[in-house]
Amino acid sequence: MEFNKDDIKMIKIDDETTVVRLLAPTKISTKSFRISIFFKNEVIWSIDLRIDDPEIDEPIMNEHDFWRYVAE
Secondary structure, three states, X not given: OOOOHHHEEEEEOOOOEEEEEEOOOXXXXXXXXXXXXXXXXXXXXEEEEEEOOXXXXXXXXXXXXXXXXXXX
């Protein structure tokens, strides 16, 4: 997978933390994801994957008790 500089946005949070965000959804297997990679002192600290699916929204997640599983 290759990305051009126009495909990403870099956000400086503070002196130690930078976020690299892919601007378009990225397909992994059968799902599309919004991806943010967090760096702390130039080392990957966290990767945030969010499903890019308009059919999945917070009321549906609440209905299925999704947040309980996230918290555990």
